[in-house]
Amino acid sequence: MLKIRFTGQDLARTRIAPAADMSSELVLSLHMLATRRSDGGLGQWREQLGRRWRPRSAMLFDLFSATDLPEFLTVRQDGRDTAEATAGGLDRTGREYLSGLGRLRGLTPFARDLAAGDRRARVLLGDLTAEYQAAAITPYRERIDLLVRAELRCRARQLATGGLDEVLATLHPDVRWRRRVLSLPMSPCLTEVDLGGRGLLLQPAVFASGRLVIAGFEAPREQPVLIYPIPGDRRLLMDDKVSPPSALTNLLGRTRAAALCTLAADGPLSTTGLAAALGVSAATASQHAGILAGAGLTTKERQGGTVVHRITLLTGRGSRDPRFTVCGGDEPSPTAAAAAAQR
Structure with missing residues (x-):
């Protein structure tokens, strides 16, 4: 403890x-693969990664133990920048980490060269990190x-x-x-x-x-x-677009449930933006947003010539969907949602 x-x-x-910290996401995803941990619902991500996997990426597993993670792997927006930042970021602390890892279970030749500060090994580390980022992180960023x-x-x-x-x-x-x-x-x-x-x-x-x-x-x-x-x-990492929980769809109807989830996931949206996200006309989006607002699940605010819609705190406390749940909230009260469903 x-x-x-x-x-x-x-x-x-x-x-x-x-x-989000993409460097942490990259390191954690690698550790999950290296230690063969349960993927916690990421099985489809693992399957898709397998189709893009380059065998030499497994060399990155040499930098992990069951409990230790290398903090020197660095993600940048562009893969070339990732390679340069990672190759240049292996400082004394990183080499000490690798030396400690060696005392724990021994080092592979690649990890041993990195611990020694070998230039070619550092360049290879940068390339491997950029390749893994392109396959495992960038498509899901x-x-x-x-x-x-x-x-x-x-x-x-x-x-x-x-x-x-x-x-x-x-x-x-x-x-x-x-x-x-x-x-x-x-x-x-x-x-x-x-x-x-x-x-x-x-x-x-x-x-x-x-x-x-x-x-x-x-x-x-x-x-x-x-x-x-x-x-x-x-x-939800694999969703191409926001999909409301089936229970919410059954209660509110597909379009209203999708509108609620979209506002929760993407933040405040104009009527036009909400319509585009839902694939409906602006008039239809406005009608459904008005019903949700009347039930206290969303609010409407005029900003110049635009009406902006957003979810309310009531919505956050009332839903168990992780995209718009206040963590640790009470069990949902059905009153507001039922009011929206009846309109």
Whole structure:
């Protein structure tokens, strides 16, 4: 059990990440493959990756153990930039990581060359990382962003209504938050960590696959990061477009349910934008949005000559779909949804 102790200064500096971290997603996805962990609903992603897989990508598995992850693999928007950033990012800390990995289980020739600072091995590392990014991350980047943004919105609402105590207490089913101590099931023996006034960065991740990951605790000038899995069904990563849960469709009807999920997933939309997302006319989108607003599930706000629609806090608390759920919310009250369904 790992115990992280917070001071008042730590609590003041603890924050929620502003966006998805693609470098973490890449490393976590590789670790899931390298250790043959359960994919947590990512079976279709694994199947699609298999069709694009290059055998030499397996060399990246040499950098992992069951519990250790290399933090020096770096994702950039462009693959060439990824290759350069990763090749150039293997600093002394990265080489020390590889040396420690060698003491744990020995190193392959590739990992041994990296630990020694060999230039050709570093260039190869950059190329391998860029190739893996192109196959495993880039095709799903928008969906990863979407799922993480939905989680960040629900945490923001939770922070506004329940404070940081509620956020920390509901990060993961196995997390315990009590008396300024966050207890995590991450170590076979009791270990305590002092944040030293740095606070903690809370980073949700799609490829965390049901587990918690800590990073940056040993770097005194960096803010430690706690990576936690987003809740809900990771099969949503494979969706081409927002699909509402069947129960919600049965209650509201297909178009209204899709409108609600689209607003939750993509944020506030104009009537024209909502119509385009749903594949209906602006008049039809306006009609359905008006019914949802009348039931208290969405709001309408005029901005100049445009009407903007957005979901309400009531919607966040009332749904179990991870794209628009306030995490840890109460069981849904059917009143508002039923009112929309009857119109």
